[in-house]
Amino acid sequence: MMKLTKTESFKQLAPMATVGYAEIGVAFLCFFFVWHWRWNRGSPIRNWPVVGMLPGLLGNASNIHDFITQILKNSYGATFEFKGPWFTNMNYVVTADPINIHHIMSRNFSNYTKGPEFRQIFEPLGDGIFNSDSDSWRHQRKLIHSLIKNNKFELFLKQVVQEKVGKGLIPVLDRASSQGIEVDLQDVFQRFTFDNICLMVLGFDTNCLSIEFPEVAYEKAFDQIEESIFFRHIVPESVWKLQRWLQVGEEKKLSKARKVLDQFVYKCISSKREQLISRDGAQKSEELPNLDLLTAYMQEQGGETDGFTKYSNKFIRDAAFNLMLAGRDTVSAGLTWLLWLVATHPSVEAKIVEEIREHLVVNNEMKWDKDEVVNELVYLHGAICESLRLFPSVPFEHKYAVEADVLPSGHHISQSTRLLYSLYTMGRMESIWGGDCLAFKPERWISEKERIVHVPSYKFIAFNAGPRTCLGKDMSFIQMKIVASTIFWNYHVQVIKGHPISPSISIILHMKHGLNVRVTKRDIAR
Template identity: 65%
Template sequence: MAILLLYPEILVAIFLCFFFLCQWRWSKTRSAITNWPVVGMLTGLLQNAYNLHEYATWVLKQNGGTFEFKGPWFTNMNFTVTSDPMNIHHMLSKNFSNYIKGQKFHENFDVLGDGIFNSESDSWGYQRKLLQSLIKHRKFELFFQEVVKGIVDKSLIPVLDHVSSFGIEVDLQDIFQRFTFDSVCLVALGFDPKCLSIEFPHVSHAKAFDQLEESVFYRHIVPESYWKLQRWLQIGSEKKFSIAGKILDQFIYKCISSRQEKLSQSRAPKTEEEKFDLLTAIGEQVEEIGGLIKSDKFLRDNAFNLMAAGRDSVSAGLTWLFWIVATHPYVEAKILGEIKEHLLDKGKLKDFNIDELSKLVYLHGAICESLRLYPPVPFEHKCSVQSDILPSGHSIRPNTTMIYSLYSMGRMESIWGQDCLDFKPERWISERGGIVHVPSFKFITFNAGPRTCLGKDITFIQMKIIASAILWNYSVQVVEGHPVSPSISVILHMKHGLKVRIRKRFV
């Protein structure tokens, strides 16, 4: 009884279960969201949880692009959600200093530590400047390209040859997750975990990432006191979260120790990976520049943030791209024609470079269009510092949670026109055959303003290399009847994976 009195959310949750079951029996059709006594608008949200992203899009359209959600009493679950480009431009650029990550974000994503995603103010500014000097360096781009091409040749092609020769159905989403985990570990830590091989090995630290992602989303949808109670008691989702966090920490700290030992043996790195892997580069730069105190914890947090950025978002983007290209044969034909024109040498893919990849304009448009409709991160949130008035006219109080829906923005006629639901790479290509510039606060996949994603360019490099290698060498066919729908998570994975059959184009 004492626990129930200390945590009124539990009482609300019990009531919600009963109320939700009643609502579910009454109707499964989409209806206007209602602010009920005690439970607020949560019942409407729960009733449509199975189709949350589409429901949020519908609600935003009904409310002119911005909506104030009222949660259950006592739970502090109120927030303002928007898909209005002007509001987003205001929050992320014009009034950037007033919209921070906030305490709720830091608590939900505490596994990120003090890395760039979770930092604010001077700490964030220093880390961004440091990472920008490394990631935007031409030598790093060349190193990154070689890492990705190396995994394509040594891991991806052998796996696809294997499944195609045996006619095996394979989950392409799983393949991409393995690929990006290998690549980000090589780039960030200088270590290849070899997740992608014909044995499809179980890799505990890769699976730990999946668990952390699931637990973080759970923290977003239950009352704060409820998951904090679970954390205190070490039960349920929070117990799994703790176990997964320890597995990944052990892995990262082991990589840090191994890297430091190698560098101590020789002050002059000899291999390309030793020259440019980010763990080594960050450690050396911090030591030279000063700024934040250099420590294993600092290196761990930076490595973890880079791994989080480079694994799931890219693999999700690739999964949706291949599904949508497979279901649009004319798009696939145009991409193949472009690859034939720019990347072939005697009928085979040549050892192309970044400049040659930039000639794949139609493929670039297809990637942008896929990311518009299926952004890997479907929603982001901020917290207001002071009172404000949005361009839409909505008044914002201090400490208000602000959510902007990237998924919904790609489906707004007011932003993209009446054909917003159509997959049209052509909308990204100018009459002269170049890439059309779209403001970042409209095409928000890579964020906007001072926190614009530093990895945007290398993301396109990686996606183009992988797409070219697979599409030119193989025909990808989605298994008939395979259900395709987005998962309800912090990353827009496919709920059931992407089951495909792979056939070689040239035998």
């Protein structure tokens, strides 16, 4: 019998070993894919190895809000866990359950902060109120509350808005009406609110809204900053940080936009300081006629010296930028969606016009000289709430769990978990608003006694909830009522046939393609 050498034996066994390894590999892959299929069988979005759920998110980025809404509607407790790519720190718990949100925003408020990741994403906002927690947030909120929650500032607000309506909005719409041309109402409202917020915060009129529609660099820079911040939400942190380091792509655009806006804001701050310093002693002893918030912040320096009230230019820049973000885009987005909804619901438009005639009009002219007039526009108030329910200006919000917790829905929250709650989805939940939740019905906000129906803030969360409830809520309603009443009373708005309507991909719910309309003068004598 022939004996084989060790080398010859190895050569004969090698193919068998190779086949064995291949079989093991195939078996492992089969097991892995079966496990992966079973793991994802009940999931509303596929969780892939390595890349997680990111492909599904990016594949639906163009309709991200409706995509997330569909996922949440099919998830237990309207809550699900989004898994990002491995090692990217992109995992989130996403919810639209009002009980969970009440828990997060009120009952266990101290456990849910903005968190370090939020501050990195929203770093362009600096250390302003939106980016702050704890003592800094409490101090800024207290200060802003003292400045805007008084009758003098409310009077100042109404004067600013009415003057801009008369000198900016009406001339633009009159020209569009007389010449029969299309006008993008979203652009009009963004210019209008940018002028307003710069007047109220900085004491400076940018004159963005005029019949010439001038290109204003710092107004466009504002838009770019918002788009770039949203970009940071949908890509891994390492990607946008690498872009920032290399100064390419979206981060390069962000850097340029920040530079333009910062130059504008710092110039306003310097001018205001010089203006206040140049006043003589007699004028200083009197109450300053300017009620803008920049003046108010600088006047605070005459008080305590506890480290907060000796405000640097950087602190004031951050405060101003946050207030501008809050007051410009939320109102302009709200007005845009409101005008579209009312223009496409003639019966609602007719009721609003009749309410204006009854409460505002004297001798065919609108009169805003009584403070209570704004509160008498109940049906218009309902229409605004209904519009904000369906199209909230801020479609989602962030939170960060300081400690481990269990949500009322039963979902376990680990320490340092990031959470998102979708305001857009909440407005489309049958469990909250009933089977007609997708219908535009201002009547759902009005009681049998023709008063506004109170809805808990954790269900209607367009103005946030709990201790972080929006301080500018009343200001927003005043602006929207004055602008909407002026337009509905003086003009008939017709949306251009075939014009596409969809939400933009941004931290603010603008219309992706604007709102192109034709306006015609209304026959107010009827």
